Amino acid sequence: MISKLPVLLVSGALALACAAHADDATFKAYGFADVELLNQTFRTDNSLVLAGIVDPNTQLYLDHLNTYLDWKPNSNIRVLAEIAYNPDPAQTFVPGMKLHADSVAIFNDILKKSGSPTDSLSRAGIAAGTHQLIQVINGIGAIQQPSSSTKDHGISLPRVHADLLLADEFNVRVGKFLTPAGIWNVDHGSPTILTIKQPYETNFFQIFPVSQTGVQFFGHTPAGDNDLSYATWVTTGRAGAGIASDGDYAEEPENLDDWAAGAHLQADLAYLDGIRLGGTFHTGTHREYADWFSPAVTSSTFTTDLADANFSQIDTVYNRELCYGLDSKIQWKGFILQAEWNHRQVLNLLADRAETNFDAEYVLLGRRFPLGTSLDVTPYVMFENITWTGAANNPYFGLGNYPTNGFSDYLAGLNFGIFNNVRVKLEYSRQQIQARQISSGSIANTYTNNDLSFNQYAAQFSVAF
Amino acid sequence: MKKILCSVFLLAAISFAGDWAVVTSPSSPISSISKADLKRVFTGKKSDLSGVRVVPFMLSDANPAAVAFLQDVLDMSSDDYKKFWVDAQVRGDGTAPSLQKTSATAMLVSADLPGAIAVVDKSAVNATVKAITVH
Numbered sequence: 169m170i171s172k173l174p175v176l177l178v179s180g181a182l183a184l185a186c187a188a189h190a191d192d193a194t195f196k197a198y199g200f201a202d203v204e205l206l207n208q209t210f211r212t213d214n215s216l217v218l219a220g221i222v223d224p225n226t227q228l229y230l231d232h233l234n235t236y237l238d239w240k241p242n243s244n245i246r247v248l249a250e251i252a253y254n255p256d257p258a259q260t261f262v263p264g265m266k267l268h269a270d271s272v273a274i275f276n277d278i279l280k281k282s283g284s285p286t287d288s289l290s291r292a293g294i295a296a297g298t299h300q301l302i303q304v305i306n307g308i309g310a311i312q313q314p315s316s317s318t319k320d321h322g323i324s325l326p327r328v329h330a331d332l333l334l335a336d337e338f339n340v341r342v343g344k345f346l347t348p349a350g351i352w353n354v355d356h357g358s359p360t361i362l363t364i365k366q367p368y369e370t371n372f373f374q375i376f377p378v379s380q381t382g383v384q385f386f387g388h389t390p391a392g393d394n395d396l397s398y399a400t401w402v403t404t405g406r407a408g409a410g411i412a413s414d415g416d417y418a419e420e421p422e423n424l425d426d427w428a429a430g431a432h433l434q435a436d437l438a439y440l441d442g443i444r445l446g447g448t449f450h451t452g453t454h455r456e457y458a459d460w461f462s463p464a465v466t467s468s469t470f471t472t473d474l475a476d477a478n479f480s481q482i483d484t485v486y487n488r489e490l491c492y493g494l495d496s497k498i499q500w501k502g503f504i505l506q507a508e509w510n511h512r513q514v515l516n517l518l519a520d521r522a523e524t525n526f527d528a529e530y531v532l533l534g535r536r537f538p539l540g541t542s543l544d545v546t547p548y549v550m551f552e553n554i555t556w557t558g559a560a561n562n563p564y565f566g567l568g569n570y571p572t573n574g575f576s577d578y579l580a581g582l583n584f585g586i587f588n589n590v591r592v593k594l595e596y597s598r599q600q601i602q603a604r605q606i607s608s609g610s611i612a613n614t615y616t617n618n619d620l621s622f623n624q625y626a627a628q629f630s631v632a633f
Numbered sequence: 634m635k636k637i638l639c640s641v642f643l644l645a646a647i648s649f650a651g652d653w654a655v656v657t658s659p660s661s662p663i664s665s666i667s668k669a670d671l672k673r674v675f676t677g678k679k680s681d682l683s684g685v686r687v688v689p690f691m692l693s694d695a696n697p698a699a700v701a702f703l704q705d706v707l708d709m710s711s712d713d714y715k716k717f718w719v720d721a722q723v724r725g726d727g728t729a730p731s732l733q734k735t736s737a738t739a740m741l742v743s744a745d746l747p748g749a750i751a752v753v754d755k756s757a758v759n760a761t762v763k764a765i766t767v768h
């Protein structure tokens with residue numbers, strides 16, 4: 169089901185577009201696609217392998233086919249729709265584990281194997297094996313995924329918005345848009361990014377919501393040879409997205425009892441071959457409730473007459489989040505150094521504002537070497553670290569029973585550029601989950617970091633069209 | 634002597650082969666532009682000039698003037714420029730300026746469009762368009 173709000177907003181903008189004369193109308197369709205070859209190494213006694221949830225064999229699959237429809241009815245209006253085929257928004261279901269082509273099938277498969285999401289979650293308390301943690305994370309992922317009935321089999325709209333282009337300094341965007349937070353959230357396409365795998369903080373552990381529906385104001389202005397830009401937004405927030413998925417994947421309608429606001433400021437400095445510095449702030453609420461009714465009891469059994477029943481709504485989730493981050497990118501003589509630090513604080517408004525905090529940062533370093541006409545290679549390395557505290561304060565995330573406080577990702581690879589629209593990438597990464605040893609209780613364990621680590625080898629072919 | 638003259642003519646030809654100019658409609662209020670703003674226009678970072686929404690037109694890279702323009706103003710090769718716009722499109726930042734195969738077609742589309750800013754071969758500029766001073 170497609171959300172009505174972005175459709176209404178875009179329709180309003182289109183009405184304005186029609187009011188203007190179409191002197192220089194343009195329509196362009198473009199996009200990108202990529203295919204990935206993936207191999208992951210797990211221990212043969214890994215519980216995920218035993219349960220058949222991960223496939224340790226080498227896999228080859230279409231990962232993205234994103235098409236952009238870009239219409240400018242006149243020079244003051246632009247409408248952009250990005251249609252993604254099989255984009256499973258997080259793309260990575262658990263650290264290092266890729267989904268199959270049809271994520272609904274995986275979702276159902278996991279539930280079938282686990283019995284139910286709750287049952288899967290309850291396994292968090294059972295320290296059955298050295299790799300139990302991964303299974304727990306998988307359980308959380310399953311819970312956070314939209315139900316199969318609302319998930320639309322691999323077609324989603326990462327963004328559909330209309331822009332009122334008023335001046336360089338001030339423009340208005342309405343509809344569903346990618347949150348302009350940091351660098352990577354917007355640079356999401358395989359032809360643009362150096363690595364195959366995105367930092368987890370921009371997909372699996374979304375510090376900032378990937379996309380939102382609402383209104384955005386944006387613009388930029390020169391300052392000497394430098395450029396200053398801003399974007400600020402008022403939206404319905406990240407909707408039901410939890411920590412491990414994009415709840416808006418199914419474009420479900422959202423009530424307006426959730427709100428969010430934020431801003432991103434950026435300076436592009438004309439030093440070296442370009443320095444970009446940015447900062448982002450975002451705050452919002454997230455509320456979920458359950459409907460209950462209390463039927464009148466007429467005898468020893470419940471009545472079937474609902475006329476006397478009492479209906480009520482009870483909040484099951486009500487939190488407020490404060491997210492902020494810094495980003496930077498330095499380019500010089502073929503080198504690229506890119507880093508982001510992001511923080512998310514979640515206050516549980518149903519539990520005296522108890523806090524859960526997430527910290528995430530990554531550093532990416534690469535160097536481009538021309539190999540000839542229309543051919544270049546960029547070796548790169550990346551390190552990412554994600555940690556959290558106070559996980560039990562927000563049961564919604566389901567992290568309280570994890571025997572871990574975070575994980576790290578070490579990554580190295582080669583990115584070959586062929587002509588200007590084809591990229592071939594080879595990548596190795598190692599995920600190391602930071603074990604939290606617990607000496608007693610139902611989740612007692614003696615995990616070490618190495619017990620929980622696993623390796624991934626990947627190759628990707630991407631093309632922009 | 635003939636060899637010297639030939640060499641001089643050859644050098645002259647080479648030096649003019651990559652000369653570029655930026656033109657607009659004669660009715661456009663735009664008459665001059667800084668190099669920095671020109672770079673912004675052709676990288677999609679500036680769309681207002683003298684109160685007019687600009688519409689940039691780029692020459693095909695088969696034309697030496699286009700290659701020279703990219704090098705002089707944007708400090709990019711043709712491939713770099715194409716890659717720049719591939720990245721920009723994926724980000725949603727917009728699309729590349731319309732590509733014109735020849736200076737003649739670039740001037741043709743610019744002649745009646747006050748917001749047009751077209752890169753053309755300097756030697757091809759005629760009275761149907763107005764040359765913009767780049768400073």
